[in-house]
Ligand SMILES: NC(=O)c1ccc[n+]([C@@H]2O[C@H](COP(=O)([O-])OP(=O)(O)OC[C@H]3O[C@@H](n4cnc5c(N)ncnc54)[C@H](O)[C@@H]3O)[C@@H](O)[C@H]2O)c1
């Protein structure tokens with residue numbers, strides 16, 4: 138599909154992971170962020186991730202150097218002109234994304250495909266901000282993007298078949314496993330995950346069991362890699378609140394509504410791992 | 426282990442034989458009880474088979490197998506459980522049956538005997554109410570297959586004494602189990618979260634949010650679960666899933682637990698999963714899953 142570089146918008150957690158995945162698959166990548174500091178931080182994050190992989194023998198030092206060399210950066214939207222695929226991974230803010238996508242759409246050619254990595258916003262609504270919205274679709278990676286095999290290709294109401302098809306093929310070339318999903322709240326994975334996590338939080342709040350016992354039961358009883366409360370700590374309580382609130386507003390389905398305990402933890406600044414305060418962090422004393 | 430106990434197991438079905446394997450393997454004298462001689466012999470045979478296989482795979486020294494096999498007996502008589510320090514109940518999922526059995530054991534077992542119920546969906550409190558020593562009754566919910574799964578959910582009935590609860594967790598630790606403590610609420614922890622999740626996946630399928638394959642892929646590759654919901658449901662059996670869902674729904678009156686229409690249809694059509702060659706997926710040869 139592509140001859141020019143892939144443009145990645147935003148060099149945060151997801152942007153750096155996505156840029157790395159693209160570069161590792163041999164594509165040239167041009168990353169846009171708002172300032173030199175943000176760009177430097179993104180590059181550092183990517184370099185640290187690659188260094189970890191090299192230390193563990195997953196990639197060679199040459200792989201690492203070549204991957205880093207394929208990624209260049211800019212703060213100037215005009216520099217993206219040659220890109221024929223844009224992957225937007227800027228902050229989860231509809232206004233920022235709409236403005237950014239419109240600016241970028243004006244610079245890249247009409248044939249360029251524009252994908253957004255949004256988790257909780259409506260892809261159809263974002264596509265509406267772009268002229269010729271048939272070229273827009275969702276390309277939803279999971280965190281950490283270099284490790285998680287699944288990618289959701291989200292078909293907006295406007296998405297052309299060719300756009301969806303091209304993104305399915307592109308994800309395959311990245312070594313990912315794409316599934317096509319509808320543009321509905323949470324797409325598919327988070328659509329299934331959110332009510333489950335809410336149910337767990339409410340049950341915990343109702344005194345079903347301790348946080349540790351809930352996680353241990355799910356890990357050992359169901360073989361999940363991480364118990365639900367540890368997973369929430371990892372996702373971030375604020376991110377979960379935003380995603381569930383937006384799904385609830387969209388559907389008025391109470392299973393999506395953030396349980397009161399989530400809102401209170403966010404209000405108290407207990408956001409999970411990133412603040413070292415959540416359901417399972419700081420790690421409780423092992424009681425046996 | 427401190428001291429070998431005598432453990433009685435009621436029901437030589439899937440779970441009863443699995444639990445008997447666990448207790449015998451840990452060195453406890455184990456008495457497996459079912460209603461017919463044939464069921465008892467089949468159960469004892471399955472325990473022995475598992476132990477032999479463990480030796481074959483190098484998971485267990487032959488002497489341990491020999492000791493476990495020697496300590497395992499079967500019976501059809503409830504009176505033969507008189508000596509038991511612990512009786513684990515794993516009969517059909519029927520609250521009246523379970524309560525009645527514990528009531529009968531009151532006259533047979535010593536006052537110090539602990540009564541464990543392996544119920545998945547019923548109220549431990551209601552089962553305990555059948556006993557004149559309800560403070561000795563504790564819910565111990567093993568996972569299938571019991572010899573391989575480390576988790577046991579321990580549920581205290583309203584009547585359970587601290588002493589019985591502590592003796593239970595200690596006993597389970599001695600079996601090599603990891604215990605979690607849950608309130609006596611339908612589905613405990615694991616099924617309380619698993620059943621609505623599975624029903625939700627089925628509803629997503631009904632709603633056309635994905636296909637059988639894409640939903641399974643989303644769950645295994647996006648969430649890292651060891652098995653997709655439809656692969657798992659085909660193994661469990663749709664009629665079993667329906668029964669568990671309904672039991673939880675009737676107790677909780679929470680629509681999340683109610684089996685979606687597609688489940689009813691699949692059961693009506695005999696598309697029960699692997700065992701009938703067709704469930705969410707189709708299979709070339711029907712085969713039973715289990716040990
Ligand atoms: N973190 C996750 O687990 C996860 C998973 C899947 C999808 N997502 C989605 O990915 C997107 C990014 O999330 P993140 O976790 O990487 O956030 P982040 O905060 O780590 O990174 C966002 C980056 O976007 C930059 N940015 C902000 N405005 C910009 C603009 N106008 N132009 C260019 N760059 C801009 C920020 O400076 C920052 O570097 C969001 O839409 C989020 O919903 C996140």
Ligand SMILES: NC(=O)c1ccc[n+]([C@@H]2O[C@H](COP(=O)([O-])OP(=O)(O)OC[C@H]3O[C@@H](n4cnc5c(N)ncnc54)[C@H](O)[C@@H]3O)[C@@H](O)[C@H]2O)c1
Nearest residue numbers: 436437438439440441458459460515516517518544545569
């Ligand atoms: N199968 C599972 O995955 C699983 C997991 C956890 C808990 N459980 C629970 O374990 C219990 C047993 O389930 P199962 O799958 O082993 O059932 P099963 O049908 O395989 O076995 C039940 C056995 O109990 C016997 N039985 C019935 N009445 C009896 C009595 N009065 N005395 C002695 N034996 C009697 C039956 O003949 C049968 O052999 C149920 O309460 C179930 O909810 C099942």
